[in-house]
Amino acid sequence: MNNNRRRFLAALGAAPLIMHPLARALADDMPASLRGTKPVWIPANAPLSRVPTNLPIQGRVVVIGGGMAGATVAKYLRLWGGSGLQVILVERERTYVSSIMSNLVLSDALTIESLTFNWKRLMDRYGVKLVAGEVTAIDPAGKRVMLNGSSIPYDRLVVAPGIEFDPVAGLETAAAQDRVPHAWKAGAQTTILRKQIAAMPGGGVFLMSVPKAPYRCPPGPYERACIVADHLKRAKPRSKVIVLDENPAITVEKDLFTHAFNVVHAGVIDYRPGVGVQSVDAAAGTVKTSSGEMIKANVLNVIPNQRAGAILKEAGLTNSTDGRWSTVNELTYESTAAEGIHVLGDSAATMQPKAGHIANQEAKVCADVIVRGFLGLAPDPAPVTNSACYSPITAKTASWLTALYAYDPASKRMKPIAGGMGEGPASARNMEEMRQWFSNLMTDSYA
Ligand SMILES: Cc1cc2nc3c(=O)[nH]c(=O)nc-3n(C[C@H](O)[C@H](O)[C@H](O)COP(=O)(O)OP(=O)(O)OC[C@H]3O[C@@H](n4cnc5c(N)ncnc54)[C@H](O)[C@@H]3O)c2cc1C
Structure with missing residues (x-):
C-alpha cells in the first residue's frame, strides 16, 4: 500500500470528526467579540442537540438541489452555523437516487432501492427545512428564488x-428517450436500461457512447462498459x-481500462475512440456515427454531452467561456457572475472532476466559507479536497483512483x-473497500 493510498483510506475510515469553523477561526484573526470561545470538535453525524445554539449568527441560506453537493452543504451549514442559521433545501424530486454505484444495477448486483436516499435525517437531526418543488427562476438583485408560484428570500x-x-x-x-435511455441520472432510466439488457438475446449487441469531456464521472462510462460486458459473458x-x-482516447485511468477492454474483456468490448453519435433512430435501433457509419444494436445507450443544471442558464450564471458551466471563485465557490450565490457540484467549472465525492468536499469548503462570512471572517486561504472513485471491472473486482486538490493562490484555482x-x-479487496467508501460517503452527505 503506497502512502497516498494509506492517507486516503485513513481519511475514509476515521471517525468523521469535523473541526468546527469557530475552532479553525481561532487560528485566524478572530474578532474580539468571539475571542475566548473554546475550540470544539463536533462529530459529523451529531444529532440535532449538538448543533451549537450559542453562535452569533442570524441568517438564511437557501440551497437549490438535494443531491451530493446540496445535501452536504445543507447539513454542514446547520452543524457549523448553529441554530440561528436557517437552511432551506429546495428539491424537485421526492427521493434521491444515487448515480454513484448505479452501473451495478445494470448487472443486477444492486437494486435501485438500495441506492435511494431521502432528506429525513437532515431535517430530524440537523433542522434543515425541506421545501418540495422546482426552482424556476432566481432574482439575484431581490435575493429571492421563485418556485410553485411563490418566492423564498435568502441572505446567501x-x-x-x-x-x-x-x-x-x-x-x-419522451418515447424515444425511454427507448434509448442514457441512465446518466440514476432512477427510472436505470431501471429501463436494466430491463433492456435482461431482454437481450444471446449473441446480441449493446452499444453505448461516451460523451465529450467534461462530463459527469470521468471513469463512469468505461466502468459501465466493463460491468455490462462481464454480465453479458455470463447471462448472454x-x-x-x-x-x-x-473523445480521442480513454479520458481517465487509461492503462487500466485499456487492459480491461483488451485483456479482461477481450473479444467482448469493441472500443472505438474519436467516434461520436450523429443521430439515433430509436424505432429501428440504429445509430449513425460521426463518420457516417450506421450501426444496429439490440440495446442503445447513448449518453449525451452535458452542461450545468438548467436553472443556472435561466439565471444567466453559465458564464464559462463555452457558456456551458458556471465559473466560480475556487476559494469560495461564489459565482463570478453574481454576488452572494455559490455554485457547487457538477455544474461548477473547476479543475476538479465532476464527481459525487468532490461535490461532497466542495460543499464542506463552501459551508465553512458561508459560516465564516456570517461571522465577518475571511475564507480559509488554503482549502484541500479529495476525490475517490472505485470502478468495478468484473462482478468480483474493482479498480480505484484518488486525487488530492489544493488551492493555488497564483492561478486562483484548485x-x-x-x-x-x-x-x-482491479482486485477483490477494492470491491469490498468500494462498498465501505460508498457507505461512508452517503452517510456523510445524508445522515
Ligand atoms: C453511472 C455513474 C457512476 C458514478 N460513479 C461515481 C463514483 O464512483 N464516484 C463519484 O464521486 N461520483 C460518481 N458519479 C458522479 C456523481 O453521481 C455526480 O458527480 C454527483 O451526483 C454530482 O452531485 P451534484 O450535487 O452536483 O448533482 P446531483 O447529485 O445530480 O444533484 C442535483 C439535485 O438537484 C436537483 N435539482 C436540479 N435542478 C433543480 C431545481 N431547479 N429545483 C429543485 N431541485 C433541482 C435534482 O433533482 C438533484 O436531486 C457517478 C455518476 C454516474 C452517472
Whole structure:
C-alpha cells in the first residue's frame, strides 16, 4: 500500500470528526467579540442537540438541489452555523437516487432501492427545512428564488442542480428517450436500461457512447462498459459491447481500462475512440456515427454531452467561456457572475472532476466559507479536497483512483497536488473497500 493510498483510506475510515469553523477561526484573526470561545470538535453525524445554539449568527441560506453537493452543504451549514442559521433545501424530486454505484444495477448486483436516499435525517437531526418543488427562476438583485408560484428570500444562495443534457438528433420525444435511455441520472432510466439488457438475446449487441469531456464521472462510462460486458459473458453468451467514444482516447485511468477492454474483456468490448453519435433512430435501433457509419444494436445507450443544471442558464450564471458551466471563485465557490450565490457540484467549472465525492468536499469548503462570512471572517486561504472513485471491472473486482486538490493562490484555482494522485488495478479487496467508501460517503452527505 503506497502512502497516498494509506492517507486516503485513513481519511475514509476515521471517525468523521469535523473541526468546527469557530475552532479553525481561532487560528485566524478572530474578532474580539468571539475571542475566548473554546475550540470544539463536533462529530459529523451529531444529532440535532449538538448543533451549537450559542453562535452569533442570524441568517438564511437557501440551497437549490438535494443531491451530493446540496445535501452536504445543507447539513454542514446547520452543524457549523448553529441554530440561528436557517437552511432551506429546495428539491424537485421526492427521493434521491444515487448515480454513484448505479452501473451495478445494470448487472443486477444492486437494486435501485438500495441506492435511494431521502432528506429525513437532515431535517430530524440537523433542522434543515425541506421545501418540495422546482426552482424556476432566481432574482439575484431581490435575493429571492421563485418556485410553485411563490418566492423564498435568502441572505446567501447555494445552487447545486447537477447536470443537464444536450439534445440528441432523433431522441427529441419522451418515447424515444425511454427507448434509448442514457441512465446518466440514476432512477427510472436505470431501471429501463436494466430491463433492456435482461431482454437481450444471446449473441446480441449493446452499444453505448461516451460523451465529450467534461462530463459527469470521468471513469463512469468505461466502468459501465466493463460491468455490462462481464454480465453479458455470463447471462448472454457471445454478446458484444460496442463503445463509441467522442473523445480521442480513454479520458481517465487509461492503462487500466485499456487492459480491461483488451485483456479482461477481450473479444467482448469493441472500443472505438474519436467516434461520436450523429443521430439515433430509436424505432429501428440504429445509430449513425460521426463518420457516417450506421450501426444496429439490440440495446442503445447513448449518453449525451452535458452542461450545468438548467436553472443556472435561466439565471444567466453559465458564464464559462463555452457558456456551458458556471465559473466560480475556487476559494469560495461564489459565482463570478453574481454576488452572494455559490455554485457547487457538477455544474461548477473547476479543475476538479465532476464527481459525487468532490461535490461532497466542495460543499464542506463552501459551508465553512458561508459560516465564516456570517461571522465577518475571511475564507480559509488554503482549502484541500479529495476525490475517490472505485470502478468495478468484473462482478468480483474493482479498480480505484484518488486525487488530492489544493488551492493555488497564483492561478486562483484548485489544482491537483503533486504526488497526490493514485490508482490501483482491479482486485477483490477494492470491491469490498468500494462498498465501505460508498457507505461512508452517503452517510456523510445524508445522515
Ligand atoms: C453511472 C455513474 C457512476 C458514478 N460513479 C461515481 C463514483 O464512483 N464516484 C463519484 O464521486 N461520483 C460518481 N458519479 C458522479 C456523481 O453521481 C455526480 O458527480 C454527483 O451526483 C454530482 O452531485 P451534484 O450535487 O452536483 O448533482 P446531483 O447529485 O445530480 O444533484 C442535483 C439535485 O438537484 C436537483 N435539482 C436540479 N435542478 C433543480 C431545481 N431547479 N429545483 C429543485 N431541485 C433541482 C435534482 O433533482 C438533484 O436531486 C457517478 C455518476 C454516474 C452517472
